[in-house]
Amino acid sequence: MDRLQQITLEECDAAYGQWLSYGGQAPRYGGRLSRHVKDGNKGIERLKFDNSAVAMNLWNFLLTEEERLREARSAGKKLIGTMKDLGTLPVMVYAHPGLVAFYPDGAWWIPCLMDENDRLLEVADQLGVDGTFCPVRAMLAAFVTGDHFPAPDMLICSVGATCDDFSAIAQRVEGLGNPILWWELPHRRALGHDETGIELPGGACAAKDQIDFVKDEMTRIIRVMADTVGASVTDDMIVHGISEANKVRACLAELRLTIFTADIAPLPALELLVAEMMAIHFCSDRDEVLVVLSGLLELVQQRVAAGVGYLGPDSVRVFWINPVADLRVMNMLEECGGRICGTEYLFTHALDQIPTHIPPREALARMALADPMAGAAQDRARRICADIKRFGSEAVIISRIPGASHCALEGVVIKETIRSIFDIPVVEIEVPPVSDTFQASLRTRLSALIEIAKGQRKRK
Amino acid sequence: MTSAPSTERSRKKVIYSSPYIPAEWIAAHGLEPNRMACLSYDRSLFVSAPVNVEAGVCPYMRGFINQASSDTRVQAIILTTTCDQMRRGADLISLYSHIPCFLMHVPASWETSGVNRLFLRELERLGEFLVSLGGVKPQPDELAATMRTYDEKRKKLMAQQGMVSGKDFAQKLACFAETGNVTDGREQYVPGEKCIPVGFIGSPLTGNHFDLFDVFSEYGASVAFNATETGERVLPARFDLRRLKDEPMHVLAESYFSSFPDIGERPNNRIFMWMKDRVRDHHVRGVVLIRYMWCDKWHAEAQRFRESLSVPLLDIEIDGEQIGERTRNRIQAFMEGLR
Numbered sequence: 001m002d003r004l005q006q007i008t009l010e011e012c013d014a015a016y017g018q019w020l021s022y023g024g025q026a027p028r029y030g031g032r033l034s035r036h037v038k039d040g041n042k043g044i045e046r047l048k049f050d051n052s053a054v055a056m057n058l059w060n061f062l063l064t065e066e067e068r069l070r071e072a073r074s075a076g077k078k079l080i081g082t083m084k085d086l087g088t089l090p091v092m093v094y095a096h097p098g099l100v101a102f103y104p105d106g107a108w109w110i111p112c113l114m115d116e117n118d119r120l121l122e123v124a125d126q127l128g129v130d131g132t133f134c135p136v137r138a139m140l141a142a143f144v145t146g147d148h149f150p151a152p153d154m155l156i157c158s159v160g161a162t163c164d165d166f167s168a169i170a171q172r173v174e175g176l177g178n179p180i181l182w183w184e185l186p187h188r189r190a191l192g193h194d195e196t197g198i199e200l201p202g203g204a205c206a207a208k209d210q211i212d213f214v215k216d217e218m219t220r221i222i223r224v225m226a227d228t229v230g231a232s233v234t235d236d237m238i239v240h241g242i243s244e245a246n247k248v249r250a251c252l253a254e255l256r257l258t259i260f261t262a263d264i265a266p267l268p269a270l271e272l273l274v275a276e277m278m279a280i281h282f283c284s285d286r287d288e289v290l291v292v293l294s295g296l297l298e299l300v301q302q303r304v305a306a307g308v309g310y311l312g313p314d315s316v317r318v319f320w321i322n323p324v325a326d327l328r329v330m331n332m333l334e335e336c337g338g339r340i341c342g343t344e345y346l347f348t349h350a351l352d353q354i355p356t357h358i359p360p361r362e363a364l365a366r367m368a369l370a371d372p373m374a375g376a377a378q379d380r381a382r383r384i385c386a387d388i389k390r391f392g393s394e395a396v397i398i399s400r401i402p403g404a405s406h407c408a409l410e411g412v413v414i415k416e417t418i419r420s421i422f423d424i425p426v427v428e429i430e431v432p433p434v435s436d437t438f439q440a441s442l443r444t445r446l447s448a449l450i451e452i453a454k455g456q457r458k459r460k
Numbered sequence: 461m462t463s464a465p466s467t468e469r470s471r472k473k474v475i476y477s478s479p480y481i482p483a484e485w486i487a488a489h490g491l492e493p494n495r496m497a498c499l500s501y502d503r504s505l506f507v508s509a510p511v512n513v514e515a516g517v518c519p520y521m522r523g524f525i526n527q528a529s530s531d532t533r534v535q536a537i538i539l540t541t542t543c544d545q546m547r548r549g550a551d552l553i554s555l556y557s558h559i560p561c562f563l564m565h566v567p568a569s570w571e572t573s574g575v576n577r578l579f580l581r582e583l584e585r586l587g588e589f590l591v592s593l594g595g596v597k598p599q600p601d602e603l604a605a606t607m608r609t610y611d612e613k614r615k616k617l618m619a620q621q622g623m624v625s626g627k628d629f630a631q632k633l634a635c636f637a638e639t640g641n642v643t644d645g646r647e648q649y650v651p652g653e654k655c656i657p658v659g660f661i662g663s664p665l666t667g668n669h670f671d672l673f674d675v676f677s678e679y680g681a682s683v684a685f686n687a688t689e690t691g692e693r694v695l696p697a698r699f700d701l702r703r704l705k706d707e708p709m710h711v712l713a714e715s716y717f718s719s720f721p722d723i724g725e726r727p728n729n730r731i732f733m734w735m736k737d738r739v740r741d742h743h744v745r746g747v748v749l750i751r752y753m754w755c756d757k758w759h760a761e762a763q764r765f766r767e768s769l770s771v772p773l774l775d776i777e778i779d780g781e782q783i784g785e786r787t788r789n790r791i792q793a794f795m796e797g798l799r
Contacts, residue, residue, distance in 0.1 A: 128763030133756060159568040159726045164544040167568065168760035171728055175764050182569045182726040186578065187541045189565065192588060209581065216574055377551040400516075405756055408516030409548035413555060 004308050006048035006268055006334065009034055012056060019053045027057060027291070029064040036063045043115040043434075048331045050271050054295040061283055061292045062274055063113075065102070068284045069150050072100040078229040081152030082281065083170055084162050085185065087350025088368040090281040092218065095241025096231045101281050102149065104173075105166070107139040110148055111433040112326045120145070121433065129172060134165035134404040135325040135433045143173050154228045155180045156221060161187040161374040164405035181224050183217045185368055186210050188375035200370035201352035203386070204379045214365035222361075238360035244286055246353050251293045252279055253351065256343070258300050260391040264309030265339035266300045270330035272340055273323065279350040310334055316453040317341035319393035321384060321414065322401055325433040329399070329442060336446040337454075342391040344384050348372055377410040381417035388422060395453040397446070400430040425452040474590070475528045476538035477520075477546070477664065479694035480566045482716050483640060485583060488606040489595030491535070495637035496528060497666045497690075518545040518754045519780030520664060525549045529557045536560040536593050538586070542568075542724050545754070562589040568726045570718055580713040604708040610640070611699045617642045621692060625649045626683030627673030630665060634690055651682035656798050657743055658682070661735065661765070662750035662758050663778075664689040671783050672750065672776075672791075679795040684742040687735065688750060694720050723757045732768050739771055746798045748791075749775045772797065 007015065013032040020026065033056060037045055041063060049055060073079055080101045082089040093101035111121050123141035124130070130137075142148045157170045157180050174180045188206050191197045197205030226232040255275060259267050275296055282289040303309055311334060319342035324330060333340065349370040355363045372380045388396065396418055400407040415426050427449045429442055472492040479495075486493035521543070528537045537559055539550045550563040564582050567575035591597055598606070617636055621629055628649070636642055651657070658681045665672070665688050673683055687693035697719030699711050721730035739747065747769055751758035759777075766773045774794040776787055 128766075129760055132754065132759065157726075160565065161541060161547070162544075164724075164756040167724070167726065168756040171726060172760055172764065174727055175761075180727070182571075184567050184569045184572075184575050184578070186567070187547060187563065187565045189563065189585075192585070193592075213574065213578055220572065220574070376554070377548060378555065403516070405516070405544040405754065406548055409545065409552060413548075413551050416555070 003051075004303070004310065005051055006310070006331065007051045008048060009037070009045050012049050012051070015051050016053070016056055024053055027060070027288075029060050029067070030057060031060060033059055033063075039063075040117060041113045042117055043113045043327075046115070046328055047270065048268075050268050052299055054292075054299045055267075055271050057292055058271060058274055058296060061285075061288065062278075065284050066149055069100065069102060072284070073150055078153040078231060079150055080225070080229070081155040083155060083157035083180070084166050085158040085368060085371065086347040087280045088158075088364055088371075089156055089221070091241050091245045091354065091367075092222070092233055092238055092364060093225075094244070094282065094286045095237040096233045098231050099225075099229070099233075100284055102152075102284050103281050104139050104142065104149060104152070104155075105136055107142040107148055108134070108136040108325055108433070109327070110138050110142065111135065112328075116434050118145075118147070120148075127172065129169060132403050133169065134163070134401050136166055137169055138433070140169050140172050140176075143176060143178060151178075154225065156183065156225075157181070158183055158185045158368070160185045161371070163373065165403060181221065181228075183221055184213075185217075185371070185374055186213060188369050188371075188379070190376070198366070200366050201354065202348055202370045202372075202383060204370060204375055204383070206366070206369045210369060211362060211365045214368050215361045218361040218364050235360050238364070239356075242354045242356060242360055242363060246356070248279060248282060248286070248290055248293065249351055249353055251290060251297055252276060253353075255293065255297045255300060256351070258297070258304060260341045262300075262304045262309060263313050264307065265311060265315060265334075266303035266309045267296070268310055268331070269320070269333045269340040270327055271296070272343070273327070273330055273345065276343065276345055276347075276351065277323075280347055311337065311339060315339040316450045316457075317392055317394045318449075318453075319343070319384065319388050319391070319396045320345075320399065321396065322346060322399040322407065324399050324431040325401065326431050326435040328439075329429075329431050329435060332439075332443055332446055333397075336443065337450045338395070338446065342384075342387045342393045344372065344380070344387070346372060348383065373406065377413035378417065380410065381414045384414060385418060385421050388418065388424070393424065394457065395424055395449050396426040397449065398426065398428045400428055402430050402432050424456065425449050472535055473531070473533050474536050474538060474593070475531070475534050476540075477524050478538075478540040478542055478564075478566070479689060479720070480540055480542065480716055481538055481564070481586075482583070482696070482712055483637075484603070484606045484610040485586065485712060486590060486595075487610070487640065488598035488603045489587065489590040491590055491593065491595045493640065496524065497634050497638055516754055518543075518752050519778075520666070520752045520755075521545040521549045523666075523780055525553055529553060529559055534559055536562065536589070538562045538564060540564045540566045542566045542722070543755075543757070560589075560593065562586060566717075568724055570725050571727075576713065576717060579717040580709065583709065583713055600708050601705070603712070604704045607699055607704060607708055607712060608701070611701075613640070613642045614695055615698065618692065618695070623648055625651075625673070625677075626660075626686060627670060627677075630670060630673065630683075630686050630691060633686075633692065633695075634666075637690065654680060655682040656680055656745050656795065657684040658746045658748055658798075659685045659687060659735075659738055659742060659744040660691065660748050660750060661687040661693075662689070662748075663752045663755055665750065666690065668782050669750070669778065672748075675783055675788055675791050676748075676795070679792050680799070681746075681795055684744050685738050687738060693734070694722075696720065723761060728761070732764070735765065735769060739769055744771060746771050746794060747773045748794075749773055751775070751777060753777055753779045
């Protein structure tokens, strides 16, 4: 697996066999990637993968999450389905050794991974939640079919400053007989004239009374969780949980920085997206995720030191905003001559270090309020612009989530803010869960963006 | 929070669209509350913005912020977080308009004392914003007096329910929301013997949507209740007059935050129980869900209403324009089915 290239699933299997024959040690979830196709993940046949063993570990770790959840249940652990907050509650849940957190929200990738063989979108249609909703509607169907994750022992969902699609779909989940503990995340408001804000991870500011309110919500969640699943999470446990989460975040921060600042892209966009997603709930194994990500970081550092990577130094440095429901589109970026140099996948608050100098529930409250979707789109845009400057991005892709209630308007604000500061091209695309019929137009838009960015490079 | 420029002090109207905003709180500050009826559905996303996006943008939000921001008599705009589109609408206003805009967080959850306190705190913040516009913070007795006045007006208004036609009552509600005035009823309305009673529920009705009452009437229906976001469902409960003197703000917050059931509250089981009661009490034979395109909260629950109500449901999606032929045909078919 020495020569750097993106390879097909079939080639992955061959490379994996070769790696084993040279004495490679596979983790317990390791194996040929094609076995996941037999489990139903037919969509991965259409992806292209980084050809390293550590990248295959990453994929194997991702695609075996359901098994881990079932093992955890068999071992007597309680499964907590955390919904929407993307990164905050799992820190608290994993602080207790008898609890495991996962996001049912992650079902939004199932139609892509299973190439719609799961028929989740069809089931969602039948429930009256059609294609005018965000792809997270697959989650509703997954609760109905019960095929994709074990039924959680408890569901906890943030509401308030969250998107309407998710709130509406989560309410339908509850309406189908799945009780949810709703907790309030207030819109991160602008400060009053005489008000002193508290800086949050990531740089935004929040009013003290809002932080106090969310801290009280954290306390309430701990209380209800103890009553519901019999697991009491103490502050000392959370302190430890924060420390462990921060290790994962530090590793990801180093990984992102190394990739974004490298002369040649050391890792494809797709694998980086998967790695970043690991931050929100550790893919159901907080210890192992660090092993997986550390391996990836080591690989990337080796590649940078050796001056090897994908494409070449000529590739256009692209900042990508919002995650895509169809992972193939991330492959398309390299195919069009672009590389990732900056990302904002709606969960930057799950990547920032959680403060350790303050009481732990307050630290989690600050983190929750740092959610880019909790505040004004201008706050989001400011952070994106700071990162564009930091990483020298030459072009921006705003990937709209089809049907999402926030994307159309947020996109306008973010795009206009970027254009007011930088002379770089910005393109908006919309990526459905299975983008077959849109592939040609998406490719055209990405190619045009890359072309324009290269043209501007010459003019500068 | 932004202070109004002194040159614009002559403007009086404080515009809002959410039923969670207490008109009496604005009036008690000496300003003019106006829950604006959106009449224009300009296709541009925002009149002064160099952008035009239609897909994914709620026509009501678009119409509201376009109309509010282009009205020269508007002193300030108040939006709430009850809907993601309105929340993002506030971002657009702050980016493209000089009109001060206040975004109030209305909690979606309602089962804890903490969110009640949060709503109260948001009302206090709104008060600070109104003062920044030139309003005067009312003394408790002044606020109580204003609340009594509005409470009496709402009592007078509600007394006309069933005495006038569904359309007339809806227009009286809209008039009260916009001006604070209650018009007297004229002759007593008696629906025809063969009229089939139906109930409305859903998004706010504005402008041309009042024609829906006529269309239903044309096909033999009478609208027995209007539980849309501009109907009687969202009127606050009558104030607890015994507590009004001592703690008017608490009474105000309680009445506005927790007295009416809403589709966006979590959990939202109250609205389903409330609807079952209305269907039973008004003997309606069909329910009409009227919702805007891209309104997820109403759209997602259409099927649940259909399954939980004892009568048929017609789900109408409107885009802010006239009532089209397709919608007319669906209404006709629905009414034929109810006969």
